Amino acid sequence: MTTAATSTAARTMESVCPLDCPDSCSLDVTVADGRVVAIDGSHANPITGGFICAKVRRFGERMYGPDRLLYPAVRTGDKGQGSFTRVSWDEAIGLIADRMRDARARWGGESILPYSYGGSNGLLTQDTSDATLFRRLGASRLARTVCAAPTGAANMALYGKMPSVTYEDFPEARLIVIWGANPTASGIHLIPYIREAQRRGAKLVVVDPRATQLARQADIHLPVRVGTDLPVALSLHRYLFEDGRADDAFLAAHTTGAERLRERARPWTFERAAAEAGIDAGMLRAFAELYATTTPALIRCGWGQERNRNGGSASMAILALPAVAGKFGVRGGGYTMSNSASWNIPRTWVRSDEAPTRTINMNLLGQALERSDPPISVLFVYNNNAAATSPNQRKVLKGLERDDLFTVVFEQVMTDTARYADVILPATTFLEGYELARSYGSFSLRLARPVVDAVGEARPNAEVFGDLLEALDLGQADEPRGELEEMLDVLSRLPETIGSDLRERGVATPPYGGRPIQFVDVFPQTSDRRVHLFSEDLDRGAPAGLYGYQPDPATARFPLALITPASERTISSTLAELPRPDVQLLMHPDDASPRGVADGDAIRIFNELGEVRCNAALGTGIRPGTVSLPKGLWCRHTANGLTANALAPDTLSDLGGGACFNDARVQIERVQ
Ligand SMILES: Nc1nc2c(c(=O)[nH]1)N[C@H]1C(S)=C(S)[C@@H](COP(=O)(O)OP(=O)(O)OC[C@H]3O[C@@H](n4cnc5c(=O)[nH]c(N)nc54)[C@H](O)[C@@H]3O)O[C@H]1N2
Numbered sequence: 001m002t003t004a005a006t007s008t009a010a011r012t013m014e015s016v017c018p019l020d021c022p023d024s025c026s027l028d029v030t031v032a033d034g035r036v037v038a039i040d041g042s043h044a045n046p047i048t049g050g051f052i053c054a055k056v057r058r059f060g061e062r063m064y065g066p067d068r069l070l071y072p073a074v075r076t077g078d079k080g081q082g083s084f085t086r087v088s089w090d091e092a093i094g095l096i097a098d099r100m101r102d103a104r105a106r107w108g109g110e111s112i113l114p115y116s117y118g119g120s121n122g123l124l125t126q127d128t129s130d131a132t133l134f135r136r137l138g139a140s141r142l143a144r145t146v147c148a149a150p151t152g153a154a155n156m157a158l159y160g161k162m163p164s165v166t167y168e169d170f171p172e173a174r175l176i177v178i179w180g181a182n183p184t185a186s187g188i189h190l191i192p193y194i195r196e197a198q199r200r201g202a203k204l205v206v207v208d209p210r211a212t213q214l215a216r217q218a219d220i221h222l223p224v225r226v227g228t229d230l231p232v233a234l235s236l237h238r239y240l241f242e243d244g245r246a247d248d249a250f251l252a253a254h255t256t257g258a259e260r261l262r263e264r265a266r267p268w269t270f271e272r273a274a275a276e277a278g279i280d281a282g283m284l285r286a287f288a289e290l291y292a293t294t295t296p297a298l299i300r301c302g303w304g305q306e307r308n309r310n311g312g313s314a315s316m317a318i319l320a321l322p323a324v325a326g327k328f329g330v331r332g333g334g335y336t337m338s339n340s341a342s343w344n345i346p347r348t349w350v351r352s353d354e355a356p357t358r359t360i361n362m363n364l365l366g367q368a369l370e371r372s373d374p375p376i377s378v379l380f381v382y383n384n385n386a387a388a389t390s391p392n393q394r395k396v397l398k399g400l401e402r403d404d405l406f407t408v409v410f411e412q413v414m415t416d417t418a419r420y421a422d423v424i425l426p427a428t429t430f431l432e433g434y435e436l437a438r439s440y441g442s443f444s445l446r447l448a449r450p451v452v453d454a455v456g457e458a459r460p461n462a463e464v465f466g467d468l469l470e471a472l473d474l475g476q477a478d479e480p481r482g483e484l485e486e487m488l489d490v491l492s493r494l495p496e497t498i499g500s501d502l503r504e505r506g507v508a509t510p511p512y513g514g515r516p517i518q519f520v521d522v523f524p525q526t527s528d529r530r531v532h533l534f535s536e537d538l539d540r541g542a543p544a545g546l547y548g549y550q551p552d553p554a555t556a557r558f559p560l561a562l563i564t565p566a567s568e569r570t571i572s573s574t575l576a577e578l579p580r581p582d583v584q585l586l587m588h589p590d591d592a593s594p595r596g597v598a599d600g601d602a603i604r605i606f607n608e609l610g611e612v613r614c615n616a617a618l619g620t621g622i623r624p625g626t627v628s629l630p631k632g633l634w635c636r637h638t639a640n641g642l643t644a645n646a647l648a649p650d651t652l653s654d655l656g657g658g659a660c661f662n663d664a665r666v667q668i669e670r671v672q
């Protein structure tokens with residue numbers, strides 16, 4: 001690789017990171033001789049502040065690395081083996097169109113399943129021509145539930161997804177509660193704002209089974225057992241209601257359902273909740289008192305607490321706290337969840353006039369591939385690495401091995417999923433195409449233009465789905481063709497000022513100056529603009545009712561809870577192909593010693609679904625009874641080619657049909 005220093009032609013181009021991270025950094029990309037040679041943060045987005053994460057600094061290694069997919073290819077060996085032979089784009093598109101036609105004729109359109117999720121947070125690479133294609137085919141719809149489904153359902157029910165407190169307003173808070181989030185890995189640009197708040201005297205509370213970096217600097221750390229956030233949050237509600245700390249005026253003016261929530265919270269005394277969560281009741285009470293008496297108080301609700309059987313009700317109870325305690329109406333008060341809906345962008349470019357078809361929950365991919373009616377005969381994976389990121393990995397892999405399944409994988413690199421493809425299509429990265437990158441942490445919406453030509457024969461999503469529409473005779477003459485046209489079409493359909501800002505300046509002016517105060521600038525987007533503290537619909541759908549607690553599924557055989565938090569090395573499984581140190585399971589010495597496990601020992605982690613072999617790292621950074629592996633590993637990272645997802649159950653959360661990645665129960669043995 002040429003370096004910027006030695007190349008005379010080096011120049012810096014602006015871009016923006018669209019990966020599935022809340023920060024959406026503005027980037028300075030150094031290009032020399034038509035290649036990306038360096039990537040760093042710029043100041044265009046003030047939140048970025050000139051620095052970015054180490055993994056995206058290495059994005060060039062991904063673009064030009066040995067795993068990059070350069071050409072369309074068809075499978076020559078067994079599924080999963082990873083042997084392919086190059087074909088032309090025309091051949092590949094023709095073959096896929098034929099197989100889709102056959103599937104539709106034989107089983108109906110629903111036998112085709114598009115499978116996509118987190119490749120990019122942008123507006124362009126998902127739900128544009130891809131959605132048009134699959135809707136016109138009458139393909140099965142995908143419920144995109146692998147992430148944020150429980151928190152999304154909770155936030156929608158309570159507030160209709162009201163915009164959140166943004167990063168810049170964190171320093172205004174006198175109390176910050178970080179609940180089930182680890183921004184030190186998962187959204188690093190929030191950290192300076194939390195530090196600034198602490199410098200100004202704010203208190204910090206962290207609710208997390210791990211002693212994360214923030215937890216170690218917190219005034220109160222509640223190291224709850226996995227899946228017990230619901231009783232913990234309900235004990236806070238009980239205290240607020242029963243001790244006269246609830247904001248009755250706010251409840252009367254702005255909420256419905258307070259009495260129902262109060263009823264459900266009533267059984268959860270501090271003592272009972274603390275016993276369930278395995279924490280100190282005095283600490284829990286201290287947290288409750290601090291929250292009740294401090295203003296502005298801000299809760300940053302993450303996603304760690306949603307990935308289990310109680311995740312929906314837990315998230316709802318957490319997000320309801322500022323309403324009951326009366327924490328809205330001041331800068332730096334309220335909650336932060338996801339800001340993805342804050343731009344109020346209706347996706348009018350999705351042509352949704354086709355008749356609805358069956359919906360498949362993406363967390364049940366293994367089951368759906370095993371048995372469904374009609375059977376899935378064509379699987380089209382894009383923006384996703386299902387083999388590494390879906391629950392019940394062995395079942396997913398077994399499904400991908402099916403001889404009668406035709407699998408297309410449209411990818412940037414040779415992922416674990418791509419190895420199972422019948423046809424591989426090479427995709428461009430964000431530095432090789434256009435994107436409209438929207439963050440879900442702070443407020444940011446920016447246009448990214450290609451900074452280099454596509455590598456090899458890689459092509460952007462919009463173009464390839466456009467070609468498939470044409471090959472299947474499903475396109476219409478007046479529709480955009482190709483990525484640039486697609487982008488212009490999207491720009492023209494965005495709310496007027498947003499579209500013109502992006503066209504003229506490449507960046508949209510955020511609504512509310514980017515710093516909305518909840519209940520001053522923004523209000524619930526529910527039907528009656530009130531906070532719905534209770535929902536009869538959700539109550540009917542949840543196995544134990546809304547705010548109903550489902551006990552720990554641990555057994556004597558599988559007593560340890562396995563969690564898989566975001567790691568600083570990857571975004572989900574993206575960038576996992578880059579070289580890294582050996583993967584280790586983090587476990588507490590109290591769990592290791594009765595099992596005869598010493599630091600660095602080879603171990604097997606197992607349950608009824610599967611087994612993972614790696615080495616142990618002992619440490620007190622996690623509570624006893626809980627063990628942790630990084631999220632997003634590839635099969636190459638463990639000794640037996642399976643990852644934590646082989647141990648993650650394909651059960652669903654109480655609300656929203658979400659994944660239960662953090663609800664695995666396992667046993668651990670030392671391996672000789
Ligand atoms: N570097 C990096 N950044 C990322 C990602 C990544 O993979 N890597 N992923 C991106 C994506 S897709 C997402 S959704 C976000 C996720 O961002 P976060 O919400 O920060 O997600 P997690 O790391 O899954 O979980 C956060 C914390 O929850 C804790 N936790 C686990 N189970 C429980 C529980 O039952 N209760 C409580 N209270 N805490 C629990 C974990 O120990 C962890 O510290 O990050 C995004 N940013």
Ligand SMILES: Nc1nc2c(c(=O)[nH]1)N[C@H]1C(S)=C(S)[C@@H](COP(=O)(O)OP(=O)(O)OC[C@H]3O[C@@H](n4cnc5c(=O)[nH]c(N)nc54)[C@H](O)[C@@H]3O)O[C@H]1N2
Nearest residue numbers: 117118119147383384385389410412427564572573574661
């Ligand atoms: N065990 C465990 N598993 C988890 C989680 C967990 O906490 N624990 N978290 C879950 C979460 S939060 C999430 S969000 C999911 C994410 O799961 P996935 O949706 O599988 O996300 P990634 O692993 O980032 O894979 C995205 C893929 O899309 C590709 N891609 C990127 N841009 C494009 C593009 O423009 N075109 C095409 N065709 N492809 C592109 C990338 O190369 C990458 O391989 O993982 C979930 N999996």
Ligand code: SF4
Nearest residue numbers: 017021024025053056
């Ligand atoms: S992954 Fe997040 S922190 Fe890293 S460059 Fe992208 S937006 Fe910034």
Ligand SMILES: [Mo]
Nearest residue numbers: 020118147148
């Ligand atoms: Mo996610």
